[in-house]
Structures are given as C-alpha cells and as structure tokens.
Amino acid sequence: MPLDLIQEARRQAEVCNACRYCEGYCSVFPALHRERFFSDGDITQLANLCHNCRGCYYACQYTAPHEFDLNLPRALAEVRRESWEDHAWPAPVARLFHTNGTLIAAACVLGFALLFLAIRAIGSAGGEGFYAALSHNAMVAIFAPAFLFPLASLAVSLRRYWKTVGGESIHLSHLTAAFQMVAKMKDLAAGHGDGCNFEEEDRFSHARRYAHQLVMFGFLLCFAATSAGTVLHYIFDLHAPYGIFSLPKLLGIPGGLMLVCGTAWMAKLKLAADRHVGDQSAWGGEMGFILLLFLVATSGLVLPVLGGTDLMPILLALHLGAVLSFFLLTPFTKMAHGFYRLAALIRDAQAKGQAEST
Amino acid sequence: MTSQYDIAVIGGGNAALCAAMTAAESGARVLILETAPKPYRGGNSRHTRNFRCMHSGSLGPLVDDYSEEEYFNDLLKVTAGKTNEPLARLAIRTSEECLPWMEAHGVRFQPSLSGTLSLARTNAFFMGGGKSLVNAYYRTAEGLGIDVIYEAHVTHLELDGDRIARVQYTHEGQDHRIEPKAVIVASGGFQADTDWLTRAWGEPAKNFLIRGTPYNRGVVLADLLDQGVSQVGDPTQCHAVAIDGRAPKFDGGIVTRLDCVPFSIVVNKHAERFYDEGEDVWPKRYAIWGRLVANQPDQVGYVIIDAKSLELFMPSVFPPLKADTLEDLAGQMGLPADRLRTTVEEFNAACGDTSAFHPTELDNVATHGIEPPKTNWARPITEPPFYGYSLRTGVTFTYLGLKVDENARCSTANGPIRNLWAAGETMAGSILGQGYLAGFGMTIGTVFGRIAGREASNYAA
Numbered sequence: 001m002p003l004d005l006i007q008e009a010r011r012q013a014e015v016c017n018a019c020r021y022c023e024g025y026c027s028v029f030p031a032l033h034r035e036r037f038f039s040d041g042d043i044t045q046l047a048n049l050c051h052n053c054r055g056c057y058y059a060c061q062y063t064a065p066h067e068f069d070l071n072l073p074r075a076l077a078e079v080r081r082e083s084w085e086d087h088a089w090p091a092p093v094a095r096l097f098h099t100n101g102t103l104i105a106a107a108c109v110l111g112f113a114l115l116f117l118a119i120r121a122i123g124s125a126g127g128e129g130f131y132a133a134l135s136h137n138a139m140v141a142i143f144a145p146a147f148l149f150p151l152a153s154l155a156v157s158l159r160r161y162w163k164t165v166g167g168e169s170i171h172l173s174h175l176t177a178a179f180q181m182v183a184k185m186k187d188l189a190a191g192h193g194d195g196c197n198f199e200e201e202d203r204f205s206h207a208r209r210y211a212h213q214l215v216m217f218g219f220l221l222c223f224a225a226t227s228a229g230t231v232l233h234y235i236f237d238l239h240a241p242y243g244i245f246s247l248p249k250l251l252g253i254p255g256g257l258m259l260v261c262g263t264a265w266m267a268k269l270k271l272a273a274d275r276h277v278g279d280q281s282a283w284g285g286e287m288g289f290i291l292l293l294f295l296v297a298t299s300g301l302v303l304p305v306l307g308g309t310d311l312m313p314i315l316l317a318l319h320l321g322a323v324l325s326f327f328l329l330t331p332f333t334k335m336a337h338g339f340y341r342l343a344a345l346i347r348d349a350q351a352k353g354q355a356e357s358t
Numbered sequence: 359m360t361s362q363y364d365i366a367v368i369g370g371g372n373a374a375l376c377a378a379m380t381a382a383e384s385g386a387r388v389l390i391l392e393t394a395p396k397p398y399r400g401g402n403s404r405h406t407r408n409f410r411c412m413h414s415g416s417l418g419p420l421v422d423d424y425s426e427e428e429y430f431n432d433l434l435k436v437t438a439g440k441t442n443e444p445l446a447r448l449a450i451r452t453s454e455e456c457l458p459w460m461e462a463h464g465v466r467f468q469p470s471l472s473g474t475l476s477l478a479r480t481n482a483f484f485m486g487g488g489k490s491l492v493n494a495y496y497r498t499a500e501g502l503g504i505d506v507i508y509e510a511h512v513t514h515l516e517l518d519g520d521r522i523a524r525v526q527y528t529h530e531g532q533d534h535r536i537e538p539k540a541v542i543v544a545s546g547g548f549q550a551d552t553d554w555l556t557r558a559w560g561e562p563a564k565n566f567l568i569r570g571t572p573y574n575r576g577v578v579l580a581d582l583l584d585q586g587v588s589q590v591g592d593p594t595q596c597h598a599v600a601i602d603g604r605a606p607k608f609d610g611g612i613v614t615r616l617d618c619v620p621f622s623i624v625v626n627k628h629a630e631r632f633y634d635e636g637e638d639v640w641p642k643r644y645a646i647w648g649r650l651v652a653n654q655p656d657q658v659g660y661v662i663i664d665a666k667s668l669e670l671f672m673p674s675v676f677p678p679l680k681a682d683t684l685e686d687l688a689g690q691m692g693l694p695a696d697r698l699r700t701t702v703e704e705f706n707a708a709c710g711d712t713s714a715f716h717p718t719e720l721d722n723v724a725t726h727g728i729e730p731p732k733t734n735w736a737r738p739i740t741e742p743p744f745y746g747y748s749l750r751t752g753v754t755f756t757y758l759g760l761k762v763d764e765n766a767r768c769s770t771a772n773g774p775i776r777n778l779w780a781a782g783e784t785m786a787g788s789i790l791g792q793g794y795l796a797g798f799g800m801t802i803g804t805v806f807g808r809i810a811g812r813e814a815s816n817y818a819a
Contacts, residue, residue, distance in 0.1 A: 018613035018675040021407055021487030024468030033472050036673055058493060059486030061404045061611055065397060068613075068675075192466035192485055202493040 005082055009075040010038045013046065015068055022056040024191035027181070027348055028076070029056070034355050045165040047079035048344035051187040053196030053208075057277050077279035084336050087164065089156035094332040099281050101288025107329060108292055112321030118142065119313050129241035130303070133313040136239070139320070146327045153331040154339050161340060167347050174353070178345035185209050185216075199272040208269050214262030215293065216338070221255025222300070241307070252300070259297035263290050282334075289334040296322045363389040363505075364818035366525050366538040368512050368578055369545035370394065371401030372488075373782025373803035373810075375495035377542045379463060380811025382502040386818050389538070390499070391510040391527055393545070394573040399508060400492035401546050402570035402755060402783065402799070405611040407471070407488060408481040409460070409804065410797030411453045418457050419467040422479050426450050429480075433795055436645065440791025448764055449789060449798075452805040457482060460804065464494030473617075473672045476641050476718075481797040487612075488800075510534075512578050515541060517585040521776045540777040540814040543768070544807060547756035547783045548576020549596060550608065555753070558593035565657035567601060569752040572608035579784055582760060587778075588769045590761040591787025596753050597794040598648025603658060603748030604676045613675035616747055619647060620735050621667035621717065623705050624749065626654040629688065629697035631705065636734035639720065640671075645794040652751040659749035660691050662702065664741040670717045678745035687744045704728055706738035755799070757787035766810040777817055779810035 013032055016022065023029045027049045035042055052073050062068040081098055088094030097103055118134060125135035161167075181187065188196050188209035195206035228247040232238040242248045267290050275283055299319035306315055330336060367378045370392025382388045392399050414423050429450045433441055461467070468485040470478035477483075484491045499506065507529055516524040522541045527534050548554045550572045555563040583589050605614035619635050620643075626632055633650050637643055651659045662684075681687035684702055688695035708725035715723050715737055725736045760768050760780040768778040782803040789802060 014673070015613055015675050017673050018615075019487070019611075020471045020473065020672075021484075021490075021612070023471050024483075024485040030472075036669060055486060055490075059490035061487065061489045061609075062613070063397070066609060067606060190485070191468055194466065202490075203497065 005075070005078050006040050006043050009043050009047065009072075009079045012070050012072050012075050013038050013043065015062060015070055016056075016072060019062075022059060025055040025059075026051065026053060026187045026190065027345070031348055031351065034351065041164045041166055043079055044083045044161075045344055045347055047076040047083060048161075048165075048340045049187070049348055050076040050080065051185075051196075051341070052077055052278055053188050053190065053198070054277050055190050055197050055204075058197045058202035071277060073277050074279065077282070080337075080340075081279050081282045083161070083164075084157075084340060087157045087160040087340075088331055088336070089153050089160070094336075097285060097329055097332040098334070099285045101284035101286075101291075104285065104288035104292055104325075104329065104333060107325040108295065108322055110321075111323075111325035111328075112318055115142075115321040115324065116314070116317040119317055128239075129307065130312070130316055131240065133316050134320070136233075142320075142324065143327070146324050150327055150330040154336065157331060157336070158339060158343050161343055162347075165344070165347050167343070168350055170346060170350070174346045174349040177349035177352075178342055181345050182216075182342060185213055188212065199269050201274070207265070211262050211265040211269060214258045215266060216262075218255045218258025218260075218262050218297070219293070221251050222259060222297070223255075225249070225252030225255055241304070256297045256301040259293060260301065263294035263297065266290050267294070286334045289329075292322060292326055292329070292333075296326050363387050363536065363538045365389070365540045365542060365814050366391060366536060367542045367544060368515075368525070369401060369543065369782065369784075370399045370506065370508075371403035371544065371546065371782060371803070372406070372491065372495070372800055373807035374401075374542070374544035375492070375499060376804050376807030377544055377779070377781050377811035377814070378504050379495065379499055379502060380808045381542075381815040381818075382499070382504050384812070384815035384819070386815040388502075388504045389536070390504060390506040391512050391525075392506060392508050393511050393577075394508065394571065396508045398571060398573065399496070400489060400571075401574060403492050403803070404489045405487075405570050405609075406484070406491070406800050407612065408477065408483045408797040409453070409457070409800040410481050410795060411457050411801065412450050413454050413457070417454065417482075418461065419469050419482050420457075420479060424480050429453075432480075433789075433798070436793035436795045437791050438793065440793075441789055444764060445762075446789045449802050449805045452808075453801045456801070456804045456808070459808070460491075463498045465491050466494070474641075476639065477796065512545070514581055515543075515578065515585075515778070517582070517587065517770075517775070520770075520773065522778050539818040540779070542810045542814050543578055543582070543760065543778070543780045543784055544782040544803070544810070545578050545784055546571070546574035546576075547596070547759065547786075548579055549574060549753045549756045551575040554580070554593075555756070558758075559652075562652055562657045565750065566598070566652070567605050567610065567614075567750050567752045568608045569599070569601065569605075569610055569614070569754050570608075574755065574783070576756070579759065582768070586770045587775065588761040588771065589758065590785075591757040591759055591791065593756070593758040595757040595787070595790075595792050596648075597645060597755050597757075597790070597799070598652065598751050598753045599644050600647035600651045600659060600749040601752035602674055602676050603750040605750070605752065610752070614752065615644070616661065616674050616749065617644075617671035618661055618663055618667065618747065619643070621670050621737075622661040622663045623702065623732070623739060624659050624661050625693070625698065625701055626660070627656055627658055627693065629660075629693045629701050631701060631730060632659075634730045634733055636724070636732045636736055638734075639718075641796060645796075647749070648751045648753070651749050657751055660693060661747045661749060662687065662698075662739060663745050664739045665743055665745075666737070666741050668745060674747075676747075678747050680743050680745055682742045682744070684739075684744055687746050691746050691748065702739050705732070705736075706740060709736050709738045712737045754794070755783040755786070757790055757792070759783070759787040760785045762788055762806070764809075765813050766806045767813065777814070779814050781806040781810040
C-alpha cells in the first residue's frame with residue numbers, strides 16, 4: 001500500500017485524537033481514541049470501520065481552509081479502497097475494477113455475450129420455462145464455479161485482512177455485536193440517531209441508511225430465494241418455474257423490488273453527495289457496481305413477466321450475464337465492502353472487549 | 359432609508375444565533391451580519407465543546423445534581439469574587455431551561471468525552487463539538503426565515519441620543535446602511551486585534567497565540583465604546599490558557615492544549631521553575647497558566663516530563679520533543695543545559711515518598727524544601743527518554759466589553775440605550791472579572807442571547 005495514504009490518514013487521526021469532539025458519532029472514534037500511536041494495521045482497521053457518513057467532516061472545525069486541512073472521511077475512504085485492493089486475491093484484478101465503472105460495464109457485456117452464446121450453442125436439452133432456453137445442467141456448470149470462486153477469493157482476502165489488523169480468535173459475542181451493528185446500520189445513524197450527512201452538506205437524514213438497508217436486505221432476500229430454489233430442486237425434486245406463492249417467488253419478488261428501489265435511491269444520493277468528502281477515484285467503480293446490482297434486480301423482475309414472449313432468451317442472457325459478472329466481480333468491487341466491514345466490526349467488538357477487561 | 363428588518367444581529371456565533379432564533383420565533387424579521395466567510399462562521403463557538411448547566415436530577419447527558427449554589431461557588435473560586443452576582447445567578451439559574459431549548463433547536467449532546475469524566479456532572483458536551491451546534495442553529499435559523507449575510511463587516515453603529523439609528527457595514531466591497539428597529543451585538547471580544555491587545559498588555563501581547571477565530575477584532579466593540587457606551591472589565595483580563603508553543607497564531611483550538619503540566623516541571627527560558635505545577639487537578643488550573651506563562655520572560659514556558667508520565671495525559675496534536683539526556687533536551691529547547699540539570703536535580707532531591715501517586719486525584723505527593731513547591735504528583739524526573747513541550751499563552755477571549763443589565767441592554771452614562779442589546783463574549787466581562795470556568799462562555803452566550811432576542815423583539819413589535 002502506498003505509504004502516503006496511510007501516512008495522511010495517520011496525520012489526521014492524530015489531530016482527531018487530540019480533539020475527540022466526534023466521539024459520539026460512530027464506531028471509528030472510540031476505536032481511534034483507544035490508541036495513542038497508530039500502526040498501519042490500526043489505520044486500515046479504522047478505515048474499514050468508517051461508513052463515510054460524513055458527520056465528522058461537517059462538524060470539524062479543522063476542515064479546509066484551516067491549515068490542518070482535515071477530511072477524515074476522504075482519507076479513510078482512500079485507505080479503505082487501497083486495503084481492498086491490496087488484500088484481494090488476486091490483487092491486480094481488484095486494482096482494475098474498484099476504480100473503474102466502465103470496466104464493470106464491459107465485464108457485464110461480456111457476461112451477457114457469454115450467456116447469449118451458451119444459449120445459442122447449448123440450448124434447452126428439452127427443459128421447460130427458462131430451461132427451454134438454457135438447460136439446468138448448463139446453468140449449474142456456469143454458475144457453480146462462478147459462485148465458488150468468489151467465496152474462495154474472499155476467504156483469502158479476509159484472512160489477509162485479519163492478519164493485518166491483528167485479529168484474534170472470534171467468540172460468539174463478537175459476532176452478535178457485529179451483526180447487530182450491521183442489521184441496524186448503526187454507523188449510518190450517528191450517535192444521536194438522526195442519520196448521516198450525505199446528500200445536502202450538514203443536514204442529517206436517514207436516506208442513505210434506509211437505501212443501504214433496502215439494498216442489503218433486498219439482496220439477502222434474493223439470495224435466499226435462489227437458495228430456496230436450489231433446495232426445492234435438489235431435495236424436493238420440484239423444478240422451476242415456480243408459482244407466485246412458492247418460496248422462491250415470495251422471497252425473490254420483494255427482494256428484487258427492494259434491490260431495484262434501493263440501488264436507484266443510492267445512485268441518486270451518490271449523485272447529490274459532495275464527491276470530495278469520499279474517495280473520488282473510486283466514484284466510477286462504486287457507481288458502476290450500484291448500476292450492475294440495479295441491472296441484476298431489474299432484469300430478474302422483468303424476466304418472469306416477459307417469460308412467455310420471444311424476448312425471453314435475450315432477457316435471460318441479460319439477467320444471467322449480469323448475475324455472472326456480479327458474482328465474479330464480488331471480491332473486486334464495492335460488493336467486497338460488506339465482508340470487510342463485517343470483519344472490521346468483529347475486530348472492533350474484540351478490541352472493545354479487551355479495553356473493557358483491562 | 360428604513361430597513362426591511364426589525365432586528366440586525368451583529369455576529370454569527372452561539373449568542374448571535376440564540377438571539378436571532380428567539381427574536382424570529384416571536385415574529386421579528388431578523389438579519390444576521392456575520393463577518394466571517396461561511397466555512398469560518400460561528401466565531402469562537404466553532405471551537406467550543408460544552409455547556410455548563412445547573413440541574414437537579416439527571417438532565418440530558420448530565421448526571422446527579424449541580425445546584426445554583428455549587429455552580430456559583432465554582433464561579434467565585436475562579437474569579438476570586440470578581441463577578442456581578444445578580445447577572446451571574448441569572449445565567450446560572452436560566453441555564454437549566456436552556457438545555458432542552460438547545461435540543462429543540464437542533465443541538466445534540468453526547469456523554470462526557472473520554473478524558474473529561476470530571477465534567478460529566480456539570481458540563482453537557484455537544485455531539486460533534488461546537489461547529490455542529492453552529493451548523494444546527496444555522497439550519498434552524500434558515501427554517502425560521504432569518505437572513506444571513508456572510509463576510510458582512512459592520513463598521514459603525516450610529517448612536518443618536520438614546521438609540522442606535524443606523525447600522526453601517528461593507529459587503530463585497532460595497533457600503534451598506536440599514537435602519538433596523540433594534541440591534542443586538544454578539545460579535546465577541548477583541549483578542550484577534552493584536553494592536554489592541556498590545557495597547558492593553560504591552561509588548562508581551564505580541565507573543566500571545568489566539569486559540570479561536572481570527573475574526574473577533576472588536577471593531578463594533580471599539581466603535582460603541584468610542585461613542586460612550588458603558589464598558590465593563592479590565593483590558594488585560596481574558597480567558598487565557600497555556601497551549602503548545604508550536605500552535606498556529608490563530609484558530610488552533612482544542613488540539614493545541616497540553617494536559618501534562620501536573621505531571622511535569624515547568625521552567626522559564628532561564629530553566630527555572632516559577633509556579634506549583636501540582637496545585638490542583640488540571641481542569642481547575644488550566645485557565646491560570648495562560649497568565650503565568652504571560653508573566654515569564656519572552657512569554658514562554660517549557661514543560662519537562664520523563665518516560666513514566668508520557669501516557670498519563672491526553673495526546674495533543676504535536677508530538678513532544680524527545681531526548682535521552684536532559685542536556686540534549688535542553689539543547690533542543692534552547693535552554694541553558696547546566697541550569698536545567700540543576701533545576702531538575704534540586705526538584706528531584708525535594709521529592710519524597712511517591713508510593714501514593716495517583717494521576718487523577720489530589721495525592722499529596724509533594725516536594726519538601728524548595729520554592730515554589732509542587733504540592734501534588736511530585737515524582738522525580740529521572741527516567742529517560744525525557745520529553746519536552748514549549749508553552750505559550752493562548753487567548754480565548756478578552757473580558758473588556760459592553761456593560762449590560764439583567765435584560766442584556768446596553769447603556770451610556772445617561773441611561774439605557776432603547777434599542778441596543780449585547781450577548782456572548784462581548785458582554786461576558788460583566789460576569790467574568792477574571793479567571794474562567796469551563797463551559798461557562800456558552801452558558802452566558804445562550805442565556806443572554808435568548809434574553810437579548812426576547813427583549814429586542816418585544817421592542818420591535
């Protein structure tokens with residue numbers, strides 16, 4: 001990692017540690033104030049605890065034009081993105097995609113083309129519904145590795161991260177604490193619960209927090225829908241297409257709608273936000289990722305509606321192509337943040353516990 | 359020309375905003391003339407962090423009780439009795455109702471910050487600090503229809519008999535004159551005007567650092583005093599603390615403070631001690647050290663600690679100088695090395711049993727047989743590496759100001775001025791004759807800001 005980003009974040013953290021006015025906002029400051037000197041690992045951990053809510057930036061008496069020139073959300077965002085690039089496996093792929101929305105779009109087009117060719121070349125092998133366009137076995141042959149590879153990659157990345165931040169053995173209480181923070185997205189609520197400063201300078205709002213939870217829970221519902229389909233297929237021998245009152249649909253439709261609304265809202269907020277309070281170089285990559293997720297959700301919702309028409313094979317290729325690129329890019333795009341944030345929150349729960357017991 | 363505004367508020371910090379919001383809520387049309395550009399709006403309030411508040415029972419973030427008597431006694435101690443009791447008691451008594459009012463106007467509080475537990479009962483901390491309070495008030499003010507002009511430099515308030523007839527200000531190179539029905543002055547002290555400070559203090563003032571906003575130059579204060587508006591306070595009195603000598607000339611704020619004095623010896627440029635470093639816990643002593651340092655040659659002091667004390671105090675923004683020997687440290691600090699060694703050796707020899715050392719309480723671990731003594735936390739300076747900080751006088755705000763009555767109204771020798779009120783640091787000298795009580799500036803600003811807003815809007819209605 002280029003030392004200057006870490007060094008700049010450390011310089012700012014030392015000013016924050018002498019001030020402490022922001023202690024009540026989020027997880028970053030209590031963690032910061034537990035240290036007196038900041039190792040590179042400490043700075044990386046602080047960076048991954050920061051959710052870019054910007055409360056500290058707008059409250060700061062030392063932002064430019066002040067000579068101390070503090071912009072902690074930005075400094076931490078830059079270190080954070082660098083840490084995702086450095087800890088990724090393989091790292092060079094992450095360096096391509098985190099900052100480049102165009103490449104994400106290109107990967108998506110490639111996924112679409114691949115699926116389109118597969119549909120043309122392999123075809124149905126006599127299946128029904130979507131399997132009339134592409135056989136179940138072909139889908140599994142494509143998606144099983146596309147699902148397993150990112151998991152393996154993330155496992156390597158998180159191991160590396162855990163080593164960097166000096167993580168120790170994990171107890172149930174650490175997990176409970178971390179998952180509670182994620183479920184409520186408390187770090188986007190600020191200590192007073194009024195939300196964060198994102199779309200209009202210092203005005204507090206819950207918009208980003210709600211948009212984020214729509215995306216996160218929408219995604220989890222869609223994931224649950226796919227899992228339910230897999231279980232139905234292999235264990236109960238019930239094959240797609242599933243009816244509207246089936247588990248995959250009952251989970252997938254609300255999940256898809258939440259994803260569509262959440263990603264659209266998030267993109268809108270991102271357009272309104274002041275870019276210089278974040279990692280400007282990653283803006284395109286982040287936006288590309290949000291739009292990819294939007295495409296996955298939208299195409300997934302439209303598919304069943306137009307499933308009986310001639311458009312179906314094209315739409316299917318579009319949806320599956322988007323899903324394929326989404327899966328494969330997970331360790332190398334903003335999607336990875338969820339895993340690092342969770343790891344950081346688990347580490348924070350550990351460190352808090354240690355501080356309290358000493 | 360008549361003004362479209364009932365009330366002009368001069369200044370854009372806590373007191374000004376409290377006055378403006380109170381007046382606007384009573385239906386007055388209010389204009390705020392803030393001399394700073396928007397990023398620096400809010401005067402010294404930008405650098406504040408808490409509000410000292412009387413209360414019985416828990417209130418917001420505050421625990422237990424803090425009675426009027428206890429509060430007033432705390433004030434008597436720091437001012438050595440130099441206060442105006444009716445005004446002081448008014449500020450103290452009204453502080454309790456201010457806290458919920460502040461919350462209703464957008465301020466959010468947080469539990470006492472780490473390192474400030476001793477204030478958890480008496481001082482309510484703003485979440486995010488003073489700038490977040492200022493931001494919240496500007497948002498609320500905007501919602502109330504208050505207009506704000508930044509970089510509006512008020513040059514003259516025209517006193518005509520017993521009323522202010524006109525307000526003159528410049529903005530974007532243009533002169534403007536308005537005739538509001540009432541005027542509230544909340545534009546702080548004069549500490550950022552080094553020439554004025556030098557007239558009061560003499561040459562030493564040139565070595566002072568200004569902890570807060572560079573925009574409080576006392577222009578309006580001087581203009582009013584020149585026209586015979588009644589003044590209060592001594593021009594050399596101010597809230598001044600000893601801060602890191604490397605701090606910027608202006609606007610260094612909280613991060614330049616040093617909390618290490620109780621665990622140190624402090625010497626002047628001749629490497630001689632000059633005051634009991636362990637007289638009391640730091641929150642009760644930090645405000646006297648500004649003057650102590652101001653009275654030393656070149657207005658500079660040097661703090662010396664050794665390795666065992668390094669982590670006993672809050673980190674500050676600049677790392678300490680560090681050396682393996684006292685001579686080396688003296689060299690880095692420009693102190694006479696042999697004299698420093700003698701001072702430290704004399705001090706060390708005067709230290710006794712240190713087994714009762716307790717960093718957060720008065721521990722009576724004292725020296726014997728040296729002048730000045732160190733009456734608490736006196737441990738010999740023996741364990742390398744040795745660390746040093748330079749100290750300079752950091753002025754927060756000056757106390758010479760406008761004399762007000764219990765309605766925050768200004769006057770001349772001939773009696774009250776019908777339409778002029780003052781609030782905040784510009785009149786705090788009415789209550790603070792000397793010394794300072796942490797968080798009391800915001801109390802005075804909030805209480806008298808609201809009074810001024812109420813009185814001015816009644817007058818203008």
